[in-house]
Amino acid sequence: MVKLMMLGFDGCSPEQVYKHADELPNLKRIMDAGGWGVNKSVVPPITPHAWTTIFSGKNPGTFGYWDFQYRSSYSYIEDQRATSMTCKEPRMHNILPPEGIKMGLVSVPLSSPPLYVSNGFCISDFMTATTKSNWIHPASMAQRVTDTCGDWIFDASTVDENFRKMEKGKLINRIKDMDVQRFKLFKEIHSEYDFLAMDCMGTDRMGHLFWSEFDPQHVRFRENSPFKDAYTDHLKFLDKNVGELFDKTGGPDKVNVVVLSDHNVQRLDGRININEWLISKGYMVLKEGAEKPTIQTSLAKLPIDWAKTTAWGTGYQGQIYLNVKGREKFGIVDPKDADSTLDQIVKELYQVPDNKGNAIKGSKITMRKDVYSGKYAHLAPDAFLFIGNGNWAINERVGYDSLYSYDTLLGQDDGIHGDDCTFMVAGPNVPRLGEITKESSLLDVAPTFLDILGVPIPSDFEGKSLIQK
Numbered sequence: 001m002v003k004l005m006m007l008g009f010d011g012c013s014p015e016q017v018y019k020h021a022d023e024l025p026n027l028k029r030i031m032d033a034g035g036w037g038v039n040k041s042v043v044p045p046i047t048p049h050a051w052t053t054i055f056s057g058k059n060p061g062t063f064g065y066w067d068f069q070y071r072s073s074y075s076y077i078e079d080q081r082a083t084s085m086t087c088k089e090p091r092m093h094n095i096l097p098p099e100g101i102k103m104g105l106v107s108v109p110l111s112s113p114p115l116y117v118s119n120g121f122c123i124s125d126f127m128t129a130t131t132k133s134n135w136i137h138p139a140s141m142a143q144r145v146t147d148t149c150g151d152w153i154f155d156a157s158t159v160d161e162n163f164r165k166m167e168k169g170k171l172i173n174r175i176k177d178m179d180v181q182r183f184k185l186f187k188e189i190h191s192e193y194d195f196l197a198m199d200c201m202g203t204d205r206m207g208h209l210f211w212s213e214f215d216p217q218h219v220r221f222r223e224n225s226p227f228k229d230a231y232t233d234h235l236k237f238l239d240k241n242v243g244e245l246f247d248k249t250g251g252p253d254k255v256n257v258v259v260l261s262d263h264n265v266q267r268l269d270g271r272i273n274i275n276e277w278l279i280s281k282g283y284m285v286l287k288e289g290a291e292k293p294t295i296q297t298s299l300a301k302l303p304i305d306w307a308k309t310t311a312w313g314t315g316y317q318g319q320i321y322l323n324v325k326g327r328e329k330f331g332i333v334d335p336k337d338a339d340s341t342l343d344q345i346v347k348e349l350y351q352v353p354d355n356k357g358n359a360i361k362g363s364k365i366t367m368r369k370d371v372y373s374g375k376y377a378h379l380a381p382d383a384f385l386f387i388g389n390g391n392w393a394i395n396e397r398v399g400y401d402s403l404y405s406y407d408t409l410l411g412q413d414d415g416i417h418g419d420d421c422t423f424m425v426a427g428p429n430v431p432r433l434g435e436i437t438k439e440s441s442l443l444d445v446a447p448t449f450l451d452i453l454g455v456p457i458p459s460d461f462e463g464k465s466l467i468q469k
């Protein structure tokens with residue numbers, strides 16, 4: 001019989017879940033029986049390394065990626081893409097003793113290509129396009145999954161259509177069809193495994209596309225939108241599925257359950273075109289004679305004079321790299337001036353107003369040295385941006401003729417990731433905790449899993465079990 005079920009609701013906003021808890025009776029049952037709270041995400045709060053931290057118990061400096069794209073040397077371009085193979089630190093499927101614990105990993109990032117679970121199986125994550133590619137290990141499990149759930153859906157996007165461009169009614173149905181598969185599978189196999197973990201990508205996608213439908217503060221809010229309840233309706237849909245799963249398993253009286261997210265999604269106010277800004281301030285210099293592009297141009301294609309450039313920016317939430325002498329190929333910042341240069345850039349960034357000229361409040365810029373440690377920390381960006389409580393995203397492209405932009409090249413985006421994560425835990429091995437008010441983060445999740453399963457917590461884990469009062 002299953003000992004622990006992890007129900008991952010990707011990007012699920014604790015603020016929304018707890019606000020609507022009375023309409024979510026099955027999630028409420030977990031909260032009432034055990035504990036609930038808000039974990040801080042990783043820096044920056046983005047899916048690939050957030051889930052790796054959840055499953056490894058370590059910060060991204062130990063495994064070497066801090067976004068989907070990262071660098072593995074002091075290159076100017078983040079030319080590597082994180083996959084399931086990138087992390088060399090032990091994760092749950094390596095840490096748990098295979099002789100005692102049969103494990104099933106169901107589309108939990110990063111698991112593309114599918115991870116080799118010696119006593120169990122793995123279905124790959126949302127980075128997989130279709131079941132025509134390598135999607136499940138062992139392959140012998142494929143037929144059973146397909147017979148139970150139909151052809152596996154990895155993400156809301158289809159081969160032909162990015163979810164950001166999909167008609168919204170169609171998108172809602174697609175997301176439901178995807179998320180329900182995870183529950184169908186758990187209902188079918190729960191008695192055969194000890195630890196089952198799933199990730200429902202729907203909650204993240206709903207946040208990105210439907211935030212403007214219900215939040216009056218959103219720049220795109222329209223009154224009485226036909227989709228005004230779509231986000232909470234999806235939470236109710238998931239809750240109903242949790243209830244049906246509990247009917248099969250006996251619920252938190254019989255089975256330990258963790259519900260969690262890797263970050264939240266919140267209102268997007270706009271994007272700051274970070275490299276446009278660095279150019280305007282003279283921190284980034286284009287090659288002599290080169291015109292600033294008038295069409296959106298990626299960093300890789302920008303004619304940057306690296307020998308005159310102090311810093312560059314990348315990413316979605318935003319990160320700043322300094323061009324340091326003796327480190328980057330054409331570095332110009334003397335290492336002894338690196339801290340003060342970075343401080344100066346950060347100070348000026350805090351002053352950037354919004355696109356209407358008003359001050360942006362609540363920005364929080366984190367220095368890498370304060371949050372990353374380990375083997376790969378030195379390759380990470382020097383600073384991570386979190387502008388206006390994280391409501392402002394970053395665009396690294398140049399060519400807008402403005403410091404501001406909104407949607408991505410992929411299409412509509414009404415939400416952005418924030419650093420609050422949903423966390424609920426209950427079960428026979430979990431005391432009644434109520435609201436967990438002590439500071440907690442994603443680093444605390446792996447030790448919590450092990451504590452629930454009665455497995456010793458490795459000494460190099462960075463967090464602490466959340467089921468200890």
Ligand SMILES: [Zn+2]
Binds near residue numbers: 265
């Ligand atoms: Zn997202």
